[in-house]
Amino acid sequence: MNDWPLLSTIIFLPLLGALLLTLIRGQDKDVALAAKATALWVAMSTFLLTLVLWYAFDPRQEGFQFAESSVWIAESGIGYRVGVDGISLFFVVLASFLTVLCILASWRSVAKRVRDFMAAFLVLESLSLGAFLATDTVLFYLFFEGVLLPMFYIIGVWGGERRIYAAFKFFLYTLLGSLLMLLSILSLTWIGGTTSFSELMQTEFSPALQKILWLGFFASFAVKTPMWPFHTWLPDAHVEAPTAGSVMLAGLLLKMGGYGFLRFCLPILPDASQFYAPLVFVLSAIAVVYASLVALVQTDIKKLIAYSSVAHMGFVTAGLFADNAQALSGAVMQMISHGLVSAALFLCVGILYERAKTRDIGAFRAVVQPMPVYARLTMVFMLASIGLPGTSGFVGEILTLLGVFRASPATAWVLALGMILGAGYMLHLYRRVFFGASEAKPAALYDLHLRENVILTSLVLPVLWIGLYPMPFLRIVALPLAPILGAAAP
Amino acid sequence: MSEVLAALWFSLGVELVLACATLLLLLLGLLLPERNSARLVCYLSILLLVALAALLLWSRQDWRFSNESFSSEPAVTAVASLIDRHFRLDAFALFGKVLILLTTACVLVIGQVFVRHEAVSKSLYRFEYVIVVLLATLGMCLMVSAQSLLALYVGLELQSLALYICAAFQRDNLRSSEAGLKYFMLGALSSALLLFGCSLLYGSVGAIDFASISSASLSGESSLMLQVGMVLTLSAIAFKISAVPFHMWTPDVYEGAPSSTVAFLATAAKVAALALLMRLLVEAFLPLSEAWQPILALLALASMLLGALATLPQSNLKRFVAYSAITHIGILLIGFATATPEGMRAVLFYLSIYMTMTLGLFAVLLAMRNAGQPSERLYDLSGLSHTDPKAALALSVLMFSMAGLPPFAGFFAKFYIFLEALRSDLAWLALCGVVASVVSAFYYIRIVKVMYFDEPQEQVTLRGRSNRWILYGAAVAVVVLTLSPSWLLQQSEQAVRVLFAL
Numbered sequence A: 001m002n003d004w005p006l007l008s009t010i011i012f013l014p015l016l017g018a019l020l021l022t023l024i025r026g027q028d029k030d031v032a033l034a035a036k037a038t039a040l041w042v043a044m045s046t047f048l049l050t051l052v053l054w055y056a057f058d059p060r061q062e063g064f065q066f067a068e069s070s071v072w073i074a075e076s077g078i079g080y081r082v083g084v085d086g087i088s089l090f091f092v093v094l095a096s097f098l099t100v101l102c103i104l105a106s107w108r109s110v111a112k113r114v115r116d117f118m119a120a121f122l123v124l125e126s127l128s129l130g131a132f133l134a135t136d137t138v139l140f141y142l143f144f145e146g147v148l149l150p151m152f153y154i155i156g157v158w159g160g161e162r163r164i165y166a167a168f169k170f171f172l173y174t175l176l177g178s179l180l181m182l183l184s185i186l187s188l189t190w191i192g193g194t195t196s197f198s199e200l201m202q203t204e205f206s207p208a209l210q211k212i213l214w215l216g217f218f219a220s221f222a223v224k225t226p227m228w229p230f231h232t233w234l235p236d237a238h239v240e241a242p243t244a245g246s247v248m249l250a251g252l253l254l255k256m257g258g259y260g261f262l263r264f265c266l267p268i269l270p271d272a273s274q275f276y277a278p279l280v281f282v283l284s285a286i287a288v289v290y291a292s293l294v295a296l297v298q299t300d301i302k303k304l305i306a307y308s309s310v311a312h313m314g315f316v317t318a319g320l321f322a323d324n325a326q327a328l329s330g331a332v333m334q335m336i337s338h339g340l341v342s343a344a345l346f347l348c349v350g351i352l353y354e355r356a357k358t359r360d361i362g363a364f365r366a367v368v369q370p371m372p373v374y375a376r377l378t379m380v381f382m383l384a385s386i387g388l389p390g391t392s393g394f395v396g397e398i399l400t401l402l403g404v405f406r407a408s409p410a411t412a413w414v415l416a417l418g419m420i421l422g423a424g425y426m427l428h429l430y431r432r433v434f435f436g437a438s439e440a441k442p443a444a445l446y447d448l449h450l451r452e453n454v455i456l457t458s459l460v461l462p463v464l465w466i467g468l469y470p471m472p473f474l475r476i477v478a479l480p481l482a483p484i485l486g487a488a489a490p
Numbered sequence B: 001m002s003e004v005l006a007a008l009w010f011s012l013g014v015e016l017v018l019a020c021a022t023l024l025l026l027l028l029g030l031l032l033p034e035r036n037s038a039r040l041v042c043y044l045s046i047l048l049l050v051a052l053a054a055l056l057l058w059s060r061q062d063w064r065f066s067n068e069s070f071s072s073e074p075a076v077t078a079v080a081s082l083i084d085r086h087f088r089l090d091a092f093a094l095f096g097k098v099l100i101l102l103t104t105a106c107v108l109v110i111g112q113v114f115v116r117h118e119a120v121s122k123s124l125y126r127f128e129y130v131i132v133v134l135l136a137t138l139g140m141c142l143m144v145s146a147q148s149l150l151a152l153y154v155g156l157e158l159q160s161l162a163l164y165i166c167a168a169f170q171r172d173n174l175r176s177s178e179a180g181l182k183y184f185m186l187g188a189l190s191s192a193l194l195l196f197g198c199s200l201l202y203g204s205v206g207a208i209d210f211a212s213i214s215s216a217s218l219s220g221e222s223s224l225m226l227q228v229g230m231v232l233t234l235s236a237i238a239f240k241i242s243a244v245p246f247h248m249w250t251p252d253v254y255e256g257a258p259s260s261t262v263a264f265l266a267t268a269a270k271v272a273a274l275a276l277l278m279r280l281l282v283e284a285f286l287p288l289s290e291a292w293q294p295i296l297a298l299l300a301l302a303s304m305l306l307g308a309l310a311t312l313p314q315s316n317l318k319r320f321v322a323y324s325a326i327t328h329i330g331i332l333l334i335g336f337a338t339a340t341p342e343g344m345r346a347v348l349f350y351l352s353i354y355m356t357m358t359l360g361l362f363a364v365l366l367a368m369r370n371a372g373q374p375s376e377r378l379y380d381l382s383g384l385s386h387t388d389p390k391a392a393l394a395l396s397v398l399m400f401s402m403a404g405l406p407p408f409a410g411f412f413a414k415f416y417i418f419l420e421a422l423r424s425d426l427a428w429l430a431l432c433g434v435v436a437s438v439v440s441a442f443y444y445i446r447i448v449k450v451m452y453f454d455e456p457q458e459q460v461t462l463r464g465r466s467n468r469w470i471l472y473g474a475a476v477a478v479v480v481l482t483l484s485p486s487w488l489l490q491q492s493e494q495a496v497r498v499l500f501a502l
Helices: A006-021 A028-056 A086-109 A114-133 A137-146 A148-158 A163-192 A197-202 A207-224 A233-240 A243-268 A270-296 A301-320 A325-356 A372-386 A392-407 A409-434 A450-468 A471-487 B002-031 B034-059 B074-086 B091-115 B118-124 B127-144 B149-167 B174-205 B210-218 B224-240 B249-256 B259-266 B268-284 B286-311 B317-338 B341-367 B389-402 B409-423 B427-452 B465-483 B486-499
Strands: A065-073 A078-084 B368-370 B460-462
Touching: A006 A028, A006 A065, A006 A078, A006 A086, A006 A114, A028 A086, A028 A114, A078 A086, A078 A114, A078 A137, A086 A114, A086 A243, A086 A325, A086 A450, A086 A471, A114 A137, A114 A148, A114 A243, A137 A148, A137 A163, A137 A243, A137 B409, A148 A163, A148 A243, A148 B427, A163 A197, A163 A207, A163 A233, A163 B409, A163 B427, A197 A243, A207 A243, A207 A270, A233 A243, A233 A301, A243 A270, A243 A301, A243 A325, A243 A471, A270 A301, A270 A392, A270 A409, A301 A325, A301 A392, A301 A409, A325 A372, A325 A392, A325 A450, A325 A471, A372 A392, A372 A409, A372 A450, A392 A409, A392 A450, B002 B034, B002 B074, B002 B127, B034 B091, B034 B127, B091 B118, B091 B127, B091 B259, B091 B268, B091 B341, B091 B465, B091 B486, B127 B149, B127 B268, B149 B174, B149 B259, B149 B268, B174 B210, B174 B224, B174 B249, B210 B224, B210 B268, B210 B286, B224 B268, B224 B286, B249 B259, B249 B317, B259 B268, B259 B317, B259 B341, B268 B286, B268 B317, B268 B341, B268 B486, B286 B317, B286 B427, B317 B341, B317 B409, B317 B427, B341 B368, B341 B389, B341 B409, B341 B465, B341 B486, B389 B409, B389 B427, B389 B465, B409 B427, B409 B465
Parallel strands: none
Antiparallel strands: A065 A078, B368 B460
């Protein structure tokens, strides 16, 4: 059992499933159904495997666990190295969990080219799992940028009206950032002489060099996170992407930015991270306030939630660079929480859109009457997004805020202001859509059926769990964060 | 006597076989009935090319590429050294030749479906066409093992003259004739430059072999004349590889010339010219590297930027290929500009992968039919994912790879070029390469967009089973080379080590 390459199995099982999908033959209708079923089974199995991983994970052991390492390109010292630690563990579980939900959520809403859609999702899952599990810079880059390809298809083929524009914008924006990061990775490889994370962490780079390399990484992760002012691709991509695409985008792809900061900038380039921390604080503070204000005036529900993502990621970036344990674990918790909550909110919007075929806030009124269960579940997610105590959002935000306050009180004040604004736009949205007098029934709205109920409820549980009893998560997360804090020169 | 033959065989074996076989095929083509001659000669040539490549690969362990094993009989050594001074089959030449022979074979295979089409078959579906292609290949093989200016010129001219004919082969087509003429005029100009450069080199060194030029420039006698000669020679070769600002002929010739010729121009001809450039730079001009590094860096910069920007508005696939080739040449030239063995290794690695991708693209281009007519419009690929999902998938893999996106081999190709650029303090060039890559990614994914996001065009089909296999083969190769690039890297490394005499 110990020799079994569990991580490789987790990474490549979905890819195998995608290949399997191409073998399905028959009538269009049968193919679609078989493809959905196969994809669901593959995603479920992967999810179960990640749960096994969580169970078998030893929270007291430092460094990467379940590590696999083999030579890939001997000439350049590039290896196939994967491993899991406290930081990546939850992202891996999150990735496989969200994929299952996405496949369920697209069960009916995707009508054309179902097989390709499912295959794209499985490939996307494979690549994002790989990005979180890779412990080799080149391998990480391969997965990190590879994620673009299935996402490009998902937005471009199954997206809304302006899907082509959005797909190109998303692709090119991210690609430019990624390639700049590639230059930094190449320099690390060349100067450090290795591509392994753990060896790079032990290598000292001169501060001047760090500052240049840091900018390369920053270019990529700031676009991916996204940080203001590099966020402009996000609203377009979210609005045009199909619901499941938005879920993956918000739940996983954005996390890769923060994860990248945690893996590269902080431990490998600590001096530069300290040097640039004020810049990150300013950008984060602007992001939180600016995105919240923009969210206030949106008329498209999906766009509003997209902007709220930008605001929440502002918390994450500020927390990451606050250089203390509280803020760091707060930022990681915030990422996990946001992965669940924003995914849930996009699913909620998708459910509404499926029924009414519009996402315009003005088109809805008193939705609570035809859809009471839906209204209740959405309320939970909105409150979690605001950061109400007892939900996962609270844990992340309060820890981040406390930590950032110690590093930069001014930033913390602005972030707190952002929280108030966040409550403003969310509650405003909720009031306009769910309450009010219902003069006429807007459209044929009906309450959740079983599948949707299962999807949303399964998201409520972890949101409340993290909110009420975050210790199991915090304990696992905290251990690998300690060396990151120690990395910076005093 | 047999030892003289052996010496000949060691340095010129492939060329001798190729030349004799070409003449035999010419005869055979005349004797065969006209109906079958083109097809039979083509099949035989493909067989010949593949067999020669296989022979080269198989025999590389046994041949030590040196004359040590020869007897000390003076006549034999004299002949052997005479040949050796002009042509040498070393590991580098072997690498180049195998690449040239295989790409030419593939070009002939995928060209079949094009030349057989009724609209073009009258002028193109003739056995002479294949013979001319073989002659060009002979010239290319001579180019990659050239050891002296004379050999260089002979090889280059044989290749060029044959290519002019190939470009103008479609006699009843005005555009083809125009392309041939244009190519010939500008090619003649570049030949003149080359000759002038060679004469200056000879004038200042007093010898024509690369080794003497190298030692002359090493011993501090690098006169102005030598440098001017070098620049003129380099510009002539820059013309052949269509590096900016010597690229003007490329889009027009690519658009006008018959597609099967363009496939040849864009693959094997590029390999030969780049290999020649590498040999010349390393074996003759390495001591002057400080002089030519900035030249190549500038050529690289100009080619990348102009290529990337000029590809954007193209809607004709052949012009598209022409400009995107200029971008790729620019990125390859970054590797040259490093002037290090690792940089050159990266170039060979990139070149091999780039050839694979280009062959796959041409396999589609040559097979495209709109309402039965050969088509070269980009938008005729619209909705190919509906009408022909497998081909669309394979082509999009190639496009992603061309754009340098992981997890495809094009990524590692760029990876090594940029790595060596950083290592040689050419970070600014690598940065420009990144910008060019992003711009070029736009037009590569535009092809993916056309195939996947746009509405299908019912009348567009892809013909030819062999083209399909080459396309799939290229796509698979691009994936396999990502999973295990080591083999190709090692081959490139061996080839480069010989050049640098490591």
